[in-house]
Amino acid sequence: MSSVHDWEAPNPVKTNRSGLIGKAVDRYEGPLKVTGTAPYAYEVEPPSPAAYGVLVTSTVARGRIVAADTAAAEAAPGVLLVWTPFTVPAQAERPAVTDFWSASADPALEDDRVRYFGQAVGLVVADTLENATAAAKLVAFSYEQEPAQLVFDQHLGEARDPPGESDVRVGDFEAAFAAAPVTLEGTWKTPLQNHCQMEPCATTAWWEGDKLTVHTSVQMVRRTQQGLALTLQIPKENVRLLTRYIGGGFGGKGSSYEDLTLAALAARALDRPVKIALTRQQMMTVTIHRPATVMDVKLGATPDGRLTAMSLITTTHCNRRGTFTEHASNFARSLYAAPNRLTGHRLVKLDLPHAGAMRAPGEASGMLSLEVAMDELAEKLGMDPIQLRILNEPEVDPETGKPFSIRQLVRCMKEGAQLFGWDRRLPTPGQVRDGRWLVGFGMAAAIRGNFLLPARCSFFVDAEGVITVRQGMTDIGTGTYTVLAQIAAETLGVPLGAVRVEIGDSELPPAPGSGGQFGAATAGSAALDAGMNLRKAIAELAVADAGSPLFGGRPDQVTFQDGVVAIENRSERLGDLIRRAAPDGLTAQGEIRPAADARNWSQHTYGAHFCEVGVDPVTGETRMRRMLGVFAAGRILNWKTARSQLTGGMIWGVASALTEGNAIDPRYGSLINQDLASYLVPVQADIGELDAIMLDEVDDKANPMGIKGVGELGISGAGAAVANAIYNACGVRVRDYPITPDKLLAGLMAKGM
Amino acid sequence: MKAFTYERAQSAEAAVKAATATPAAKFIAGGTNLLDLMKLEIEQPQHLIDVGRLPMAAVEDTADGGLKIGAMASNSHAAADPRVRQRYPLLSEAIVAGGSPQLRNKASVGGNLMQRTRCAYFYDTSKPCNKRQPGAGCAALEGLNRNAAIFGASHACIATHPSDMAVALAALDARVETLSPTGQARSFPILELHRLPAERPEMDTHLVPGELITAVVLPPPPKGAQVYRKVRDRASYAGGLASIAVAGPNVALGMVAHKPWRAVDAEAALAAGATPAEAMARELDGASSAGRNDFKIALVARLGAAALAEAKGERT
Numbered sequence A: 001m002s003s004v005h006d007w008e009a010p011n012p013v014k015t016n017r018s019g020l021i022g023k024a025v026d027r028y029e030g031p032l033k034v035t036g037t038a039p040y041a042y043e044v045e046p047p048s049p050a051a052y053g054v055l056v057t058s059t060v061a062r063g064r065i066v067a068a069d070t071a072a073a074e075a076a077p078g079v080l081l082v083w084t085p086f087t088v089p090a091q092a093e094r095p096a097v098t099d100f101w102s103a104s105a106d107p108a109l110e111d112d113r114v115r116y117f118g119q120a121v122g123l124v125v126a127d128t129l130e131n132a133t134a135a136a137k138l139v140a141f142s143y144e145q146e147p148a149q150l151v152f153d154q155h156l157g158e159a160r161d162p163p164g165e166s167d168v169r170v171g172d173f174e175a176a177f178a179a180a181p182v183t184l185e186g187t188w189k190t191p192l193q194n195h196c197q198m199e200p201c202a203t204t205a206w207w208e209g210d211k212l213t214v215h216t217s218v219q220m221v222r223r224t225q226q227g228l229a230l231t232l233q234i235p236k237e238n239v240r241l242l243t244r245y246i247g248g249g250f251g252g253k254g255s256s257y258e259d260l261t262l263a264a265l266a267a268r269a270l271d272r273p274v275k276i277a278l279t280r281q282q283m284m285t286v287t288i289h290r291p292a293t294v295m296d297v298k299l300g301a302t303p304d305g306r307l308t309a310m311s312l313i314t315t316t317h318c319n320r321r322g323t324f325t326e327h328a329s330n331f332a333r334s335l336y337a338a339p340n341r342l343t344g345h346r347l348v349k350l351d352l353p354h355a356g357a358m359r360a361p362g363e364a365s366g367m368l369s370l371e372v373a374m375d376e377l378a379e380k381l382g383m384d385p386i387q388l389r390i391l392n393e394p395e396v397d398p399e400t401g402k403p404f405s406i407r408q409l410v411r412c413m414k415e416g417a418q419l420f421g422w423d424r425r426l427p428t429p430g431q432v433r434d435g436r437w438l439v440g441f442g443m444a445a446a447i448r449g450n451f452l453l454p455a456r457c458s459f460f461v462d463a464e465g466v467i468t469v470r471q472g473m474t475d476i477g478t479g480t481y482t483v484l485a486q487i488a489a490e491t492l493g494v495p496l497g498a499v500r501v502e503i504g505d506s507e508l509p510p511a512p513g514s515g516g517q518f519g520a521a522t523a524g525s526a527a528l529d530a531g532m533n534l535r536k537a538i539a540e541l542a543v544a545d546a547g548s549p550l551f552g553g554r555p556d557q558v559t560f561q562d563g564v565v566a567i568e569n570r571s572e573r574l575g576d577l578i579r580r581a582a583p584d585g586l587t588a589q590g591e592i593r594p595a596a597d598a599r600n601w602s603q604h605t606y607g608a609h610f611c612e613v614g615v616d617p618v619t620g621e622t623r624m625r626r627m628l629g630v631f632a633a634g635r636i637l638n639w640k641t642a643r644s645q646l647t648g649g650m651i652w653g654v655a656s657a658l659t660e661g662n663a664i665d666p667r668y669g670s671l672i673n674q675d676l677a678s679y680l681v682p683v684q685a686d687i688g689e690l691d692a693i694m695l696d697e698v699d700d701k702a703n704p705m706g707i708k709g710v711g712e713l714g715i716s717g718a719g720a721a722v723a724n725a726i727y728n729a730c731g732v733r734v735r736d737y738p739i740t741p742d743k744l745l746a747g748l749m750a751k752g753m
Numbered sequence B: 001m002k003a004f005t006y007e008r009a010q011s012a013e014a015a016v017k018a019a020t021a022t023p024a025a026k027f028i029a030g031g032t033n034l035l036d037l038m039k040l041e042i043e044q045p046q047h048l049i050d051v052g053r054l055p056m057a058a059v060e061d062t063a064d065g066g067l068k069i070g071a072m073a074s075n076s077h078a079a080a081d082p083r084v085r086q087r088y089p090l091l092s093e094a095i096v097a098g099g100s101p102q103l104r105n106k107a108s109v110g111g112n113l114m115q116r117t118r119c120a121y122f123y124d125t126s127k128p129c130n131k132r133q134p135g136a137g138c139a140a141l142e143g144l145n146r147n148a149a150i151f152g153a154s155h156a157c158i159a160t161h162p163s164d165m166a167v168a169l170a171a172l173d174a175r176v177e178t179l180s181p182t183g184q185a186r187s188f189p190i191l192e193l194h195r196l197p198a199e200r201p202e203m204d205t206h207l208v209p210g211e212l213i214t215a216v217v218l219p220p221p222p223k224g225a226q227v228y229r230k231v232r233d234r235a236s237y238a239g240g241l242a243s244i245a246v247a248g249p250n251v252a253l254g255m256v257a258h259k260p261w262r263a264v265d266a267e268a269a270l271a272a273g274a275t276p277a278e279a280m281a282r283e284l285d286g287a288s289s290a291g292r293n294d295f296k297i298a299l300v301a302r303l304g305a306a307a308l309a310e311a312k313g314e315r316t
Helices: A032-033 A069-073 A129-136 A152-158 A173-179 A221-233 A257-271 A280-286 A362-380 A385-391 A408-419 A480-492 A519-544 A574-581 A638-657 A720-732 A742-750 B012-021 B032-039 B075-080 B080-086 B091-095 B101-106 B109-114 B165-171 B264-271 B276-284 B295-311
Strands: A051-056 A063-069 A077-085 A120-126 A141-146 A166-169 A181-189 A202-208 A212-214 A239-242 A276-277 A294-299 A307-319 A342-352 A437-449 A455-461 A469-471 A499-500 A559-561 A565-567 A568-573 A586-591 A605-613 A622-632 A687-692 B003-010 B023-029 B047-050 B059-061 B068-069 B175-179 B185-191 B213-220 B226-232 B239-247 B250-254
Touching: A032 B165, A051 A129, A051 A280, A063 B109, A069 A129, A069 B295, A077 A129, A077 A257, A120 A129, A120 A257, A120 A565, A141 A437, A141 B276, A152 A294, A152 A307, A152 A342, A166 A455, A173 A294, A173 A307, A173 A437, A181 A362, A181 A565, A212 A221, A212 B295, A221 A239, A221 A257, A239 A362, A276 B059, A307 A362, A362 A385, A362 A437, A362 A638, A362 A720, A385 A408, A385 A437, A385 A574, A408 A437, A408 A605, A408 A622, A408 A687, A437 A622, A437 A720, A455 A480, A455 A519, A455 B239, A469 A519, A480 A499, A480 A519, A480 A687, A519 A586, A565 A574, A568 A574, A605 A638, A622 A720, A622 B276, A638 A687, A638 A720, A720 A742, A742 B295, B012 B023, B012 B047, B012 B175, B012 B213, B023 B032, B059 B080, B068 B080, B075 B080, B075 B091, B075 B109, B080 B091, B091 B165, B091 B226, B091 B239, B109 B165, B109 B213, B165 B226, B165 B239, B165 B250, B226 B295, B239 B295, B250 B264, B250 B276, B250 B295, B264 B276
Parallel strands: A051 A276, A212 A239, A307 A342, A469 A499, A622 A687, B003 B047, B023 B047
Antiparallel strands: A051 A120, A063 A141, A077 A120, A166 A342, A181 A294, A202 A212, A202 A276, A294 A307, A437 A605, A455 A469, A455 A586, A559 A565, A565 A568, A605 A622, B059 B068, B068 B213, B175 B185, B175 B213, B226 B239, B239 B250
16 A cells, blocks of 8 residues: 655656646636536436426424325326325335445335424425426325424533544643633534535436436435445446536535435336426425534633643534534644643434534534634733734644644744734724724634545546546536546646546546545546556557657656657657557556555644624624635645635635524424525625635645645634624624624623624 | 416506406516515415516606606616616615615516515415415414514514615605506505504505506605615625615614504604604614514614714714
């Protein structure tokens, strides 16, 4: 197995001879998307006219379905099929234990149990979407209701350690905290959040004999394809899953839902293609959400600002049947030095929809507590918040003692401070006014882990000299297509226009998919390996071909540039070589695995957020005026797609601080915000001047390209910078996110403002 | 969405005639609210009469120095009209505070007045709502009613009217012109258009079935400053938590009642020499809240005082 030292060798991505790596290349699939011609899963044309399925969802939070009256729906115009748990075709049973990384059966409408409000309990398929929608409203369920646990705050006392987890302790936190001359203690709350991808979960499915084709919108190709085969109890080679274009995932499409299974089953039953999409309202409950958290922070410090004790304990919730834990305390294990440390998680089981991963699971919630606590501590100590952080910058990972692969957090803070004009911040709140707005500055650090997973890839060169990248990878709007094309073009020395990228297909070499900001590094490293192998094959072909000017040369001396292969001044076009010597083209495989010693390093991406807000002290409204993020995340493959990911994350952070969240009506167990008019993500007018800067960095311990992920770094800590700016503007701390006008108003009034 | 039939009306007279001739018919213009409600089956018209292309989109001067805005003028068009911007800046500001540019381009002035509440329980068809289903009960009363009414609510309904434009029109003493199903034209003050919920929250307005709004008529602007302020969670495309329109001596409040709320007690207090804060306190003597919307009383007091002070030229 390789080691990180093997990764330190030069390669075409590092050498970047054509300058394509890092360049702000436009999106490979951009023209298709902006002209509306990229077929998303629901828009794929099946081989014959499709029928349309609509889910029916439960209207109680917990209980048993005792009867289902489907007569009216079955008699409705155009209806082809109505299924309930009593009539759905047999599927594999759900295994008692599942893990996220292994495929497992996920039967739809599996039993008569209702486990949350808005659970899929029925399916209606009709000739048109309108007929199916209308008939779905006619399916009548009778429930035997059972008492449900719905309100997180009321069940905190039932919180337990998540399965297989216990607190992590270093030193003696309790004693150090008790002895600390300066302490800061507080509880922060974050609400349940919904992913709100623009494209809902959707599937188009059809059968040809015993072969099933599904176009669906998921982040993980192979695991979903195998899971579907297990559910349907058919050989996995009989299922082809495609997910070519995905309108946002954010972790919410890391799993698949009833649209996939039921479309496949209904298409088989009707012998006709079937399309099913979740409605916007169903997206809120049938899929997963980021669960609410309650975070208890305790910091102890010396009067000169050295942390002596640090604790972050997160309590969160998941469905009674689930085990997902929002690991909001994990990031704190590597962020600041403190000899005495305590971090851990508690889990409450509720009868709410399933909790799951959402962009930067852990950090996105967790940094909203500790990074504000650090701001509060800095004020208590009379220190600048950047100075406090620099003072507590660890030499090695403060929990494990492992060396950092590279850590430029301090540089992010210092450069950000300079670019943002941090020196103009007045430490005393409420000192700056601009018209009716009180203006304040805030900052926060950002940290998010970096990961590498096993993946494969194949490269093909045809007689035109065109390189085709093939990988069962996904692009959830992140830029996968584009960065794979850049890696291929740079590795084979061809122009970008001579690269094709085929991804999102279970018949292609497997990659783990998109998530955990591991996508570019994982998929890209496998692509680089395939590219290197193809280079080798081409070089060997050239020097062995008597018709080639390179004939007789050494394969390791062959260079690749501008679509030309050469040994010094002997050269020919790549296409000419292939056309003559390998007219059917050449294929090469590649793969990446984590290095055997990769875990010897503490490896993260870092950043610093700076924010300027205005607070209207009359109404409690906050508006983000200006925000800057400075990030260190390894080598950047594409300035434009990386920056877009980072700013997108920062915008989500602003939303988490100011507007976003959902609430449960405790009488029903339903969510109050069910559409994008009421679930408030930022609109253009909410975001002022926004910029993200990426520092020069190479992390040779990360992978052969020295790159890292940026998809989740941008949101990490962003909301805390907003909250700190609010305090600096008006002197009010709201520890219950989002900081909406009603909450801020209460604080302003309490201060006599 | 349930199946429906559709016709494009050739004249206002034909439209109202068709509305009475066809059961469960509805007018549609921009459709920015109606189509959403139809998709959720909150509205289930069997027949749509498209009035959006009737020649009633002009903004015209009136003989007395006011303005007549055709009901089919788009919100964007009305807000951008130079006469509106010059003489009724309040109206222009209120219109652009509502919806999003896309919605305002499509939505008509008449439709803006006819938009329905954004109460979450009205939208959630799994919950009881007297407005949606008379007699079913009101889930908002004991629910997550953060944006519920603080004026004029009933035990049957605590929903608010979401329009910004209507708040400005209320402060400007606008009149509404309609054509009734009998072919009768009538004109009445905007405050007589919308009703309080009382026992019949399913009825948003006093219009008779089939009656069509044809225009909104503004009298000459009142003497004095005009101010519109809206408080909202998000900077655009968000219903307000509260709004206020000040036009000279006139004051109207938005998103606090089932209709645009003319703050007559505040006006009277101001006329009698009260300070802005005192005037708002007088108005809010009549306010009551339902739990999670308690903050709206303090919010309206502060917002109102600030807007009134701004109108008086005081720094807020």
